[in-house]
Amino acid sequence: MNVTIKLVGIFKIDRFKDAVREYPSGICVREVVDELRIPTHLLGTVLINEIHAGVEDVLVDGDTVCLLPFIDGG
Amino acid sequence: MKSFTSDPASEPSSVLYSRCTVDLRSGKIHREDVPCRNLEDVLGGFGRSFQILAERNINHAYCEENPLIVNTGLLTGSSAMTGLRTYFSGYSPLKESKKSLPAAMWSTGSGNFGAKLKWTGLDELIFENRSTTPVYAVIRETAEGPLVELKPADHLLGLSTHEKIMALHKEYGSAHFAAIGQAGEQWENVYMGAVALSTDNQLKSGEDKMRFAGRGGMGSLMGYKNLLALVAQSSDKIKPLTPEVKKVNINVVKGGGAGRLLPISRGGGGGTWAAYDVLQTFHAVPVNNFRPQGNNEPEKLFREHVEKQFVIKSEACYRCGITCHNNVHEKSEDGSVGRFLAKFDYEPLNLLGTNIGLHDAAQAASLIHTCDNYGMDSISLGVTVSYLLAYNERHPERPLLNGAVFGEYAKIKELITQAGLGNLPEIGRGSKRLSESTGETSYAYHVKGLEIAAYQPETNPGYAWAIAGGHMSMGTYGLLTREGKSDMESWVQGITRDKLQIVGFDMIGLCKFFDITKGICTQMVVDCLKSEFGLDITIENLAASVRRAFLRGLALELRQGYEKAEYTLPAEVWERPNPNIKLPNITHPEFIAELQKRVWEIFEPELDGLLPQE
Ligand code: SF4
Numbered sequence A: 001m002n003v004t005i006k007l008v009g010i011f012k013i014d015r016f017k018d019a020v021r022e023y024p025s026g027i028c029v030r031e032v033v034d035e036l037r038i039p040t041h042l043l044g045t046v047l048i049n050e051i052h053a054g055v056e057d058v059l060v061d062g063d064t065v066c067l068l069p070f071i072d073g074g
Numbered sequence B: 001m002k003s004f005t006s007d008p009a010s011e012p013s014s015v016l017y018s019r020c021t022v023d024l025r026s027g028k029i030h031r032e033d034v035p036c037r038n039l040e041d042v043l044g045g046f047g048r049s050f051q052i053l054a055e056r057n058i059n060h061a062y063c064e065e066n067p068l069i070v071n072t073g074l075l076t077g078s079s080a081m082t083g084l085r086t087y088f089s090g091y092s093p094l095k096e097s098k099k100s101l102p103a104a105m106w107s108t109g110s111g112n113f114g115a116k117l118k119w120t121g122l123d124e125l126i127f128e129n130r131s132t133t134p135v136y137a138v139i140r141e142t143a144e145g146p147l148v149e150l151k152p153a154d155h156l157l158g159l160s161t162h163e164k165i166m167a168l169h170k171e172y173g174s175a176h177f178a179a180i181g182q183a184g185e186q187w188e189n190v191y192m193g194a195v196a197l198s199t200d201n202q203l204k205s206g207e208d209k210m211r212f213a214g215r216g217g218m219g220s221l222m223g224y225k226n227l228l229a230l231v232a233q234s235s236d237k238i239k240p241l242t243p244e245v246k247k248v249n250i251n252v253v254k255g256g257g258a259g260r261l262l263p264i265s266r267g268g269g270g271g272t273w274a275a276y277d278v279l280q281t282f283h284a285v286p287v288n289n290f291r292p293q294g295n296n297e298p299e300k301l302f303r304e305h306v307e308k309q310f311v312i313k314s315e316a317c318y319r320c321g322i323t324c325h326n327n328v329h330e331k332s333e334d335g336s337v338g339r340f341l342a343k344f345d346y347e348p349l350n351l352l353g354t355n356i357g358l359h360d361a362a363q364a365a366s367l368i369h370t371c372d373n374y375g376m377d378s379i380s381l382g383v384t385v386s387y388l389l390a391y392n393e394r395h396p397e398r399p400l401l402n403g404a405v406f407g408e409y410a411k412i413k414e415l416i417t418q419a420g421l422g423n424l425p426e427i428g429r430g431s432k433r434l435s436e437s438t439g440e441t442s443y444a445y446h447v448k449g450l451e452i453a454a455y456q457p458e459t460n461p462g463y464a465w466a467i468a469g470g471h472m473s474m475g476t477y478g479l480l481t482r483e484g485k486s487d488m489e490s491w492v493q494g495i496t497r498d499k500l501q502i503v504g505f506d507m508i509g510l511c512k513f514f515d516i517t518k519g520i521c522t523q524m525v526v527d528c529l530k531s532e533f534g535l536d537i538t539i540e541n542l543a544a545s546v547r548r549a550f551l552r553g554l555a556l557e558l559r560q561g562y563e564k565a566e567y568t569l570p571a572e573v574w575e576r577p578n579p580n581i582k583l584p585n586i587t588h589p590e591f592i593a594e595l596q597k598r599v600w601e602i603f604e605p606e607l608d609g610l611l612p613q614e
Helices: A029-035 B039-043 B046-054 B113-119 B161-171 B200-205 B215-224 B243-254 B272-281 B297-301 B303-309 B346-351 B361-374 B378-394 B409-420 B430-438 B461-465 B488-508 B523-533 B539-559 B589-606
Strands: A002-007 A018-022 A043-048 A051-053 A064-069 B015-023 B029-035 B068-072 B086-096 B102-109 B124-128 B135-142 B145-152 B175-179 B195-197 B211-213 B227-233 B310-315 B325-331 B337-343
Touching: A029 A043, A029 A064, A043 B272, A064 B272, B015 B039, B015 B145, B029 B145, B039 B046, B039 B488, B039 B539, B046 B068, B046 B086, B046 B102, B046 B124, B046 B488, B046 B539, B068 B113, B068 B215, B086 B113, B086 B211, B086 B215, B102 B195, B102 B215, B102 B539, B113 B175, B113 B227, B124 B135, B161 B175, B161 B195, B161 B200, B161 B227, B161 B361, B195 B215, B211 B215, B215 B227, B215 B378, B243 B523, B272 B297, B272 B303, B272 B346, B297 B303, B297 B361, B303 B310, B303 B325, B303 B361, B310 B337, B310 B361, B337 B361, B346 B361, B346 B378, B361 B378, B361 B409, B378 B409, B378 B430, B461 B488, B461 B589, B488 B539, B488 B589, B523 B539, B539 B589
Parallel strands: A002 A064, B015 B124, B135 B227
Antiparallel strands: A002 A018, A043 A051, A043 A064, B015 B029, B068 B086, B068 B124, B086 B102, B102 B211, B135 B145, B175 B195, B175 B227, B195 B211, B310 B325, B325 B337
16 A cells, blocks of 8 residues: 655654655554654654554555654753 | 751751852841751752742832742752753742732753852852842852852943853853843843853853743843842862662663754754754744744754754753754854854744744844843743734834834844843833733733743643743643644643643753653652662652642742633634644634633642742
């Protein structure tokens, strides 16, 4: 299945900003995060189709996943 | 601090803290060991200072009875990472209720002044009354204990924060400094004066790389007292790292806690600047006085773009492995590091950049630099300026001051410079007073008289219950954006339970970046207290103490005339809902009304008995 991945902030470094990628069906967000080697302690938010989601959520064909770094105030 | 117990929660009076009271009018100085009343006194910071403030009835911030309390937290000066905080407390010239009574306030910063102050042997300084002539205070370690002296400060008058610090540095070796700038000296017209705290980096390089206790105008209160600077002179007294504290420190840097704040080159998130990218995903980066426009303009100040033009150095306070400062320097032709321009933390960058219509890093840097050197709070300054620009945009036929509108760098710089010199009380006295004078209060982005931080109010109704400024005394600013919580239960729980715990850092002497998501009620803190002082304080006792301190702050607000209706957001949020923000709407009037009802139902019964009887 095809999933659009959008990466925000530091996650783009040495990766990409957005890309359509092919995954086996039934894959969850965590597997995408692992595959992209995104350090989990830096992961703040997951959006699936612009709605907040969790790393265990299962993806379906055509989904858009956005991975955002943690924010810590300023 | 002297402790004759290992259980300060049960036996607080067996812990004594060292306090020096300085009467600025008479010059009398009195040092004493004071027994703690409760665990809040033991932990220190605002947990202690607010109990002192609660004993006074203050109707005007600029009165002799309003003390300036300078203190540290239990872990300030310890070997626990980030243990460098100094706290400045008093009744605020800036934050006031609609009844015009000043609110109790604290402000805090890092740098190395706090540790030095602790190492002189003092835990707290209370400055009473005001001096008739400009003075500075020297706190020194001597064989007989800490010694405090007042010295004439005429030679410091008119100097910027950095210039004052460097002038004193020439005179006092092995010392660190707290200083106000011209803005604090002009306290009558500037209520948002900040206190600058020196860093090792600043003293060694001569570059103006200070940290600030900015919120609530504690620098203006210092200026009113004619107290221009503090010098803490002592040898360094860092204890050898115990295995327990070493483990905690490694966990702070390498574990989840602060790893995200580390420089990108060390696998971290690159500090608070990262908030730009995240919030822009939701079109929730404040633009033009908190009106995000759904466009890409904020991206111009993304780190990846600024990096092409400038060198960004990741630097730290003394001995801190978190290295959260992003110091922006000019880039020489060969790519090497040039002149230091400014620090780029998220708040000042946004509020003196994107939120006033400036998307050029050099311009934002120049304004941050100006603000820091005059010694103003960048949040209050930026938000008051953005209000003025919004007013002028709405009223081109009768604009205020120099008529500046969003994006007009030269005119905005003039406003900031003149405000810093005390020539523009319209700006220097903050957005509440300015908006009341124009009669257009709905788009003045303050809550309870204190300007909000650079998080859209649409994303954070928790602002209403913050007791010392938007994001640092109520940790709900990420509850919607980061955690995706838009239901009532999560917000009630967040405000009344979990997220108020953020204020614990402002008691104990640690930076919030020590572990911002979990707060101070953790095994890491318990281990540090045991290892450093032999104290057995449980997580539950810490949590209860932090909660009491927070609630005492709330009770004090109510005593200073705040009405429940003031626990709300700027009205523009629901009068003109912003369709560009891509998040659920949790700030419509019905949500806010229900939240107010539910939050007060929980808080109100707990407020009894927290303040001294009148
Ligand atoms: S976290 Fe940042 S501000 Fe705090 S002590 Fe470390 S470097 Fe300084």
